[in-house]
Amino acid sequence: MGGDVLLNVAATMSHSRANGPGVRAVIWVQGCTIGCPGCYNAFTHAHKQKNLVSPQTIAEWVAGLDGIEGVSFSGGEPFEQAKAVWLTTQAIRRMNPSLTFFSYSGFDLDVLQQSRDENVTGLLNELDILSAGPYMHSKRDSGLLWRGSSNQKLHYLSDVYSESKEFEWSRSSPVEEFHFDGDVIHFTGFEGKGSKFMRAVNHELKSLSTSG
Numbered sequence: 100m101g102g103d104v105l106l107n108v109a110a111t112m113s114h115s116r117a118n119g120p121g122v123r124a125v126i127w128v129q130g131c132t133i134g135c136p137g138c139y140n141a142f143t144h145a146h147k148q149k150n151l152v153s154p155q156t157i158a159e160w161v162a163g164l165d166g167i168e169g170v171s172f173s174g175g176e177p178f179e180q181a182k183a184v185w186l187t188t189q190a191i192r193r194m195n196p197s198l199t200f201f202s203y204s205g206f207d208l209d210v211l212q213q214s215r216d217e218n219v220t221g222l223l224n225e226l227d228i229l230s231a232g233p234y235m236h237s238k239r240d241s242g243l244l245w246r247g248s249s250n251q252k253l254h255y256l257s258d259v260y261s262e263s264k265e266f267e268w269s270r271s272s273p274v275e276e277f278h279f280d281g282d283v284i285h286f287t288g289f290e291g292k293g294s295k296f297m298r299a300v301n302h303e304l305k306s307l308s309t310s311g
């Protein structure tokens with residue numbers, strides 16, 4: 100089933116603490132038409148081909164990662180590729196039944212629940228936590244757990260996790276996270292005080308590499 104369906108992936112990170120409970124692999128999908136003003140993942144907006152990857156290939160990548168609690172989908176808008184993301188969760192679960200699934204979405208949960216697309220319903224049924232709603236810059240709050248603005252909500256869609264853990268997670272999960280791969284500092288999470296500084300550092304690094 101779905102053997103010809105590919106996920107258009109913008110980026111991945113093998114181990115993150117800033118995108119859901121515990122240490123998680125993160126998959127940023129390519130493409131989002133919602134267009135929240137102030138979104139800082141603008142590089143993921145265009146529905147253009149980036150990296151087309153089969154759900155099975157992603158599942159094999161995940162199976163090779165040590166020490167992760169689950170997989171998180173970010174974007175881009177995961178529900179604009181609902182079939183591919185749903186098939187990916189199924190492929191991952193077949194190889195790693197204990198992993199949990201977290202997803203961001205710019206759609207509110209009730210909008211997704213009203214969808215008649217079986218792929219949207221199927222994906223919702225696979226998720227343990229959904230961080231839902233469009234980013235609203237006027238409601239920006241850098242102190243929120245796994246959300247950028249106060250209109251966005253965390254929904255517990257399975258009985259694996261519950262709201263009672265939020266205080267603990269808020270102490271262990273950074274608002275923002277940086278990884279240095281030798282050329283550039285990668286940023287993930289919700290833009291906190293350090294992000295502007297790190298973007299400036301990246302700009303300087305790029306300037307040095309192009310002028311050297």
Ligand code: SF4
Nearest residue numbers: 131134135138175205
């Ligand atoms: S839904 Fe997410 S990726 Fe899309 S514009 Fe809004 S914040 Fe950006």
